[in-house]
Amino acid sequence: MWEKLKQLARRYDEIGELLEVPEIYADPKKLxxxxxxxxxxxxxxxxxxxxxxxxxxxxxxxELVSDPELKDMAQEELNTAKAEKERLFxxxxxxxxxxxPNDDKNVIVEIRGGVGGExxxxxxxxxxRMYAMYAEKRGYRVELLNYNDTELGGVKEADFIVSGDGAYSRFKFESGVHRVQxxxxxxxxGRVHTSTATVAVLPEMEEVDVDLRPEDIEMQVYRASGAGGQHVNKTSSAVRLIHKPTGTVVSCQEERSQLQNRAKCMAMLASKLYEAERERVEGAITSERRAQVGSGMRNERIRTYNFPQNRVTDHRLTGENKNFNIDTVMNGDLDPIIxxxxxxxxxxxxxxxTEA
Structure with missing residues (x-):
């Protein structure tokens, strides 16, 4: 452990010296x-x-403890330093x-209605709404990709990008089935019903991180629908991309131009293909997205939002403190859970x- 820390400290100093060399700024990638x-x-x-x-x-x-005049002060400093040393260890x-390695990346979040109809x-x-409020509290930026709503104000599907330092490290714990009572x-x-929604979380990857060949991608354009502003149903600005080798489909309709929607689609496609490749390397049978959201059935939940009892329970937490106030959680205060x-x-x- 100590040798590794010495190596990291030397590397840190070495980087500091390299960043003082003017020539390094001529190579943006290396910088x-x-x-x-x-x-x-x-x-x-x-x-x-x-x-x-x-x-x-x-x-x-x-050294000062042996001095009668300084003994009390030295002992206090010694106790403080020992406690701080233990904490730092x-x-x-x-x-x-x-x-x-993806913790610092932006994140793509996909929400889908599950069991329970409307x-x-x-x-x-x-x-x-909860995630948008949480992102705002953390100083992150939310860009909507798709928002397919219902007549009563529900959402069939909502896809969005959360941008900010460490966004994936916070949102990655949200993957899975969320149950509401x-x-x-x-x-x-006046009867209590149980319904579900699924959440999938993917680190946003750039096209350069994944081998995307133009000949493997089919692009379709269509008119935007649902919540989308004045351009809805007037121009064919919405874009759907199909990755032919894998059958992966992504779409975006929230931007006003076809070019902008295509760029967002390419980022989504890169992220999904990256996840699929990572699973293949790790020997997973099903895709990361299916592993995250399951089938949406009520018994495959990571968290339950119980409104009558005013509590949110995260079923992954093993300690006593796994229940949280539902009002604060629904208003974006997710940090205690995360x-x-x-x-x-x-x-x-x-x-x-330790066991290794």
């Missing part, structure tokens, strides 16, 4: 790569150097855990690294 690597290393190197400083503080405090162990569509619309607006008898899931994942990785 971006070095800047990204420096950013990835900064947290662990800064924590390592803080740990080293704690060690120096402990040595100095131990735990932090370093977490920072050195294997990191998802009520599932209404719940899907609630989830879209409440009295639907369409229910006259933080708990992140800490649980880190604890599991630490346990695995």
């Amino acid at each position: 971006r790569a070095l800047t990204r690597e420096q950013k990835e290393l900064s947290a662990v190197v800064e924590t390592y150097r803080a740990y080293q400083k704690c060690e120096d503080d402990i040595v100095q405090a131990l 735990d932090e370093l162990r977490v920072l050195l855990l294997p990191r998802d 009520e599932s569509a209404l719940f899907a619309a609630d989830l879209y 409440r009295v639907p607006e369409t229910e006259s008898g 933080d708990a899931l992140t800490m649980q994942e880190q604890a599991e990785k630490l346990r695995e690294s």
